[in-house]
Amino acid sequence: MNKLKTLIKISRPRFWLYAGGTFWVGAIAGASELSQLASPLVLLLLIYFMIPANIFIYGINDMFDGDTDEFNSKKDDKEHRLQNTERSWLQSLVYGSLVLGIVLAILTPNIKATILFLIFLFLAWAYSSLPFRFKAKPFIDAISNVHYAVIGFVAYALLSGEFPPLWAIIAAWSWTASMHIFSAVPDIASDKQANLTTTAVLLKEKWSLVLCTVLWVITAILFTQNFPGTILTYLAYVYPLSSLLLLIKPSVIHRVYWWFPYINGIIGLLLFWYIFLSKFNFQDLIQ
Numbered sequence: 001m002n003k004l005k006t007l008i009k010i011s012r013p014r015f016w017l018y019a020g021g022t023f024w025v026g027a028i029a030g031a032s033e034l035s036q037l038a039s040p041l042v043l044l045l046l047i048y049f050m051i052p053a054n055i056f057i058y059g060i061n062d063m064f065d066g067d068t069d070e071f072n073s074k075k076d077d078k079e080h081r082l083q084n085t086e087r088s089w090l091q092s093l094v095y096g097s098l099v100l101g102i103v104l105a106i107l108t109p110n111i112k113a114t115i116l117f118l119i120f121l122f123l124a125w126a127y128s129s130l131p132f133r134f135k136a137k138p139f140i141d142a143i144s145n146v147h148y149a150v151i152g153f154v155a156y157a158l159l160s161g162e163f164p165p166l167w168a169i170i171a172a173w174s175w176t177a178s179m180h181i182f183s184a185v186p187d188i189a190s191d192k193q194a195n196l197t198t199t200a201v202l203l204k205e206k207w208s209l210v211l212c213t214v215l216w217v218i219t220a221i222l223f224t225q226n227f228p229g230t231i232l233t234y235l236a237y238v239y240p241l242s243s244l245l246l247l248i249k250p251s252v253i254h255r256v257y258w259w260f261p262y263i264n265g266i267i268g269l270l271l272f273w274y275i276f277l278s279k280f281n282f283q284d285l286i287q
Contacts, residue, residue, distance in 0.1 A: 012054060012058050014261045015054065015058075015261060016050055016051070016054055017261070017264070017265050017268065018148055018261075018264065019049045019050065019053045019054055019057070019148065019151050020046060020049045020050035020051075020053075021265065021268045021269075021272075022049075022148060022149065022151045022152040022268070023045065023046055023049040023050075023151050023152060023154065023155045024046060024155070024272060025152055025155075025268060025271055025272050025275070026151065026152030026153060026154065026155030026156040026164075027042060027046075027155035027156070027158070027159055028272055028275050028276050028279070029152075029155075029156050029160075029164075029168075029275050030155060030156035030157065030158065030159035030160035030162075031159045031160075031279070032159070032160070034280055036159050037159075041107075041108070041109075041158075042155075042158070042159070044104070045104060045108075045154070045155070045158070048100065048101065048104060049151055052096075052097040052100055052101070053097065053101065053124075053151070055093055055094065055097045056094055056097035056098055056101065056121075056124060056125075057124045057147075059090050059091075059093060059094035059097070060094055060124065060125060060127075060128045060129055061127075061128045062090065063090065063091060063094065063128070063129075064128040064129050064130065064133070098121065098125070101117070101120075101121050102118075102121065104117070105117035105118050105121070108154075108158060110157060110158050110161060112157040112161070112162070112163055113154050113155075113157040113158035116150055116153045116154045116157055116163075117154050119147070119150055120147050120150040120151055120154060123144050123146070123147035123150065124147045126144065127141070127144050127145070127147070135196070135198065136196050136197065136198070137197075138197055138198060138199045138201075138202040139199050141180060141184070141198050141199055142177040142178075142180045142181050142199050143173075143177060145176045145177060145179065145180035146172065146173045146176045146177070147176075148176050148179075149169075149172035149173060149175070149176050152164075152172065153169070153172075167222050167225070167226060168222075168226075170218070170222060171218070171219045171222040171223065172219075174215040174216070174218040174219045174222075175215070175216065175219045175239070177215055178211070178212040178213075178215035178216045178219075178239070178243075179260075180199075181199050181200055181203075181208050181211055181212050181215075182208075182209075182212045182243065182253075182257070182260075183257060183260075184198045184199065184200035184201075184208070185200045185205055185208050185209065185250075185253050185257075186253055186254045186257050187200070188200050188201055188204070188205065199211075205250045205253075206247065206250070209243045209244075209246055209247050209250065209253075210243075210247070212239075212240075212243040213240045213243045213244055213247075216236075216239035216240040216243060217240045219236060219239070220233075220236035220237045220239070220240060223236040224236070227274065230274060231270060231274075232267075232270060232271060232274055235267050235270065236267075238263065238267070242256065
């Protein structure tokens with residue numbers, strides 16, 4: 001039971017929707033019929049991206065981040081500080097999640113979805129692990145964070161048979177890159193102590209927030225063009241507005257950062273229902 005509690009904490013439950021929710025939004029965007037969403041493979045992949053994928057993403061992070069975690073206080077109050085006695089069984093579960101992901105990717109009867117699935121697995125692994133350790137390479141760390149968006153691309157390609165439109169890829173990349181930089185700002189001090197140079201460490205607080213604003217504005221503009229006149233158009237500007245306001249008082253970013261899982265969850269839910277209602281109607285649910 002203690003191991004299960006520890007594993008759940010390592011998998012960061014507050015971030016489960018970043019993977020599982022993204023998959024579900026991609027699925028509804030790619031589906032042409034509601035029955036596609038109830039297929040065994042789609043439901044199996046949803047379960048995978050909700051839990052095993054998060055064990056994979058964050059388990060790797062904890063396995064390779066001992067140098068930075070040593071100086072990171074959030075490991076004690078917000079997350080879990082991995083102990084040496086826990087490394088062996090966590091490594092087994094991480095590799096198990098990786099193998100399961102590879103098997104599911106191979107079983108996916110769509111070459112585009114398979115390719116995207118494998119890209120997700122590679123980027124999630126290479127972000128923290130050696131020899132790649134993208135997180136220690138300025139700008140590459142933010143660029144590689146697109147693996148969260150790739151999860152949605154997998155679902156879209158699986159159900160539509162096509163890659164997502166270019167505007168959606170750019171919007172998602174801009175959002176994930178800015179989200180990465182934003183989340184790294186509170187870790188600047190601990191990353192410096194560990195001699196880890198991230199984009200946020202290189203640019204420091206002010207210019208990191210400026211870059212976040214620029215990237216989030218790109219996402220907001222693309223949403224405005226593709227979801228005109230909807231609440232999503234206005235909500236998309238919550239992100240650049242937040243980073244702009246933090247430029248005035250950057251000291252509160254440590255608190256604001258923990259609001260984002262809720263903000264992202266609400267906006268993701270609204271995005272899901274907007275896409276659903278634009279393609280289907282409630283009568284489809286009861287037929």
